Amino acid sequence: MKLFKAKKGIHIPGKKDGTAKLSSIEFLSPEYVYIPLSVKGTDFDVLVKPGDIVKLGQKIAQRSKGKGLPLVKHASISGEVVNIKERKMHSSGLPYVCIQIKNDFKDTLVEVTPVSNLDKVENSQLLEIIKEAGIVGLGGAGFPTFLKYGNVKDIDTVILNGAECEPYLTSDYRIMLEQTDRVIDGLVILMKLANAKKGIIAIKKGKKEVYKQLLDGASKFNNISVVEIPDEFPAGWERQVVYRTLKRSYENFPFECGVILNNVSTSVAVSKAVRDGLPLVERFVTVSGEGIIRPQNYRVRIGTLSTDLIKLSEGLADDMGELRIVTGGPMMGTSLKTEEFVVTSELSGILALPGEHKYETPHNKPVGDVILDVLHFSEHDDRFFMRDEQPCVRCGNCVKYCPAGIQPTLIRSASIAKDEIMLDKLDVSKCISCGTCSYVCPSHIQVSEAVKKGKAYHAAKNRNKK
Numbered sequence: 001m002k003l004f005k006a007k008k009g010i011h012i013p014g015k016k017d018g019t020a021k022l023s024s025i026e027f028l029s030p031e032y033v034y035i036p037l038s039v040k041g042t043d044f045d046v047l048v049k050p051g052d053i054v055k056l057g058q059k060i061a062q063r064s065k066g067k068g069l070p071l072v073k074h075a076s077i078s079g080e081v082v083n084i085k086e087r088k089m090h091s092s093g094l095p096y097v098c099i100q101i102k103n104d105f106k107d108t109l110v111e112v113t114p115v116s117n118l119d120k121v122e123n124s125q126l127l128e129i130i131k132e133a134g135i136v137g138l139g140g141a142g143f144p145t146f147l148k149y150g151n152v153k154d155i156d157t158v159i160l161n162g163a164e165c166e167p168y169l170t171s172d173y174r175i176m177l178e179q180t181d182r183v184i185d186g187l188v189i190l191m192k193l194a195n196a197k198k199g200i201i202a203i204k205k206g207k208k209e210v211y212k213q214l215l216d217g218a219s220k221f222n223n224i225s226v227v228e229i230p231d232e233f234p235a236g237w238e239r240q241v242v243y244r245t246l247k248r249s250y251e252n253f254p255f256e257c258g259v260i261l262n263n264v265s266t267s268v269a270v271s272k273a274v275r276d277g278l279p280l281v282e283r284f285v286t287v288s289g290e291g292i293i294r295p296q297n298y299r300v301r302i303g304t305l306s307t308d309l310i311k312l313s314e315g316l317a318d319d320m321g322e323l324r325i326v327t328g329g330p331m332m333g334t335s336l337k338t339e340e341f342v343v344t345s346e347l348s349g350i351l352a353l354p355g356e357h358k359y360e361t362p363h364n365k366p367v368g369d370v371i372l373d374v375l376h377f378s379e380h381d382d383r384f385f386m387r388d389e390q391p392c393v394r395c396g397n398c399v400k401y402c403p404a405g406i407q408p409t410l411i412r413s414a415s416i417a418k419d420e421i422m423l424d425k426l427d428v429s430k431c432i433s434c435g436t437c438s439y440v441c442p443s444h445i446q447v448s449e450a451v452k453k454g455k456a457y458h459a460a461k462n463r464n465k466k
């Protein structure tokens with residue numbers, strides 16, 4: 001069995017100061033929300049029609065097993081369903097069928113059933129609550145949480161992942177500071193669900209304020225600890241988190257070594273679903289980047305328009321030329337051609353980043369003049385900005401620093417050539433889309449984009465064979 005060996009990551013600039021110190025702002029009253037279902041839409045049973053009046057938290061669509069991952073969608077405001085149609089407004093850039101709701105600004109809540117005594121509730125009931133609340137991984141994966149806890153056995157530890165290693169993003173950081181008790185309460189519920197004896201909250205080293213606060217909150221429990229992990233990228237990768245906290249490795253899934261992981265924001269959503277009976281209707285999102293006038297974290301309803309939040313942040317800078325709008329972080333996120341999309345449950349950040357040619361900094365360096373053996377990039381490093389690709393100089397950096405231990409540059413060539421056999425030989429499916437290969441490339445080649453495409457091509461070919 002080939003197990004993961006911890007590899008040294010890279011240190012990349014955090015770019016978090018702009019938002020980490022600011023309390024989040026609530027924006028819970030958008031005029032409209034657009035609840036995205038899926039690309040096809042037909043895989044969902046839609047439970048409302050245009051003209052229907054819905055309450056906050058009302059179930060409006062569901063996808064059952066057999067049609068894809070089972071999911072439940074809820075109205076994130078109260079008001080009237082305006083229409084249900086395809087819109088190119090998903091944070092992935094793909095067209096999704098969305099349910100549009102017009103706000104009546106009353107926040108009339110659907111009938112809820114909070115759980116007051118956790119000890120009196122069976123795990124099967126808890127699982128059903130989490131499923132019906134539509135809780136999915138809020139760290140970006142969007143995987144239904146109840147599925148992780150469905151058939152658990154021999155789990156001894158639940159880890160909450162608060163590493164948030166993507167630059168600029170601080171939504172998890174703020175939620176850990178502002179809703180510490182919720183984070184811990186969600187962990188207690190998840191530990192009960194998994195019959196786990198131990199809970200760990202993993203955060204990056206150097207986050208003194210949040211470390212102290214979590215430590216205070218966890219001190220009421222003798223089986224919950226807070227563990228600091230090195231400030232490397234990708235510190236938040238599940239394999240890294242499990243290895244750094246427990247020195248354990250696994251082949252495919254963390255449960256193979258007795259562990260389940262969830263994001264800290266997911267833990268808050270679990271607490272709200274169980275204690276308040278509230279489905280997943282809101283999340284924290286970071287709006288940041290050099291192209292945003294006033295970077296800020298917001299607590300918002302799912303389906304809120306990105307343009308509403310950019311406006312609240314005083315808009316986009318107009319002196320930096322063309323801006324690159326990114327959903328998620330700059331390493332693993334998606335660049336969009338539009339600034340109008342919706343806040344989905346998996347969207348942790350909205351970034352506006354300038355292009356190199358329009359925004360010169362004293363730190364711009366010519367091709368080949370970057371000493372990459374120094375793993376620490378400076379806070380002023382501008383590698384997240386758009387640049388023209390130059391020819392590959394065969395420096396080997398992408399291979400050296402790929403945390404998955406694969407060969408990005410060869411995979412890129414195979415991806416461009418659509419060489420399915422080579423993609424298979426090169427283990428393209430092991431790529432975790434971390435973006436490191438692009439970041440460390442002195443020629444600014446978007447290696448990870450090509451690898452991502454190769455991975456999708458390879459997966460599609462394999463699906464067709466079945």
Ligand code: SF4
Pocket residue numbers: 398401402403404405406407408430431432433434435436437438447448451
């Ligand atoms: S090939 Fe994939 S896993 Fe490796 S560095 Fe590139 S994006 Fe990350």
Ligand code: SF4
Pocket residue numbers: 391392393394395396397398399409437440441442443444445447
């Ligand atoms: S890091 Fe860039 S220049 Fe270096 S080998 Fe990889 S693709 Fe080529």
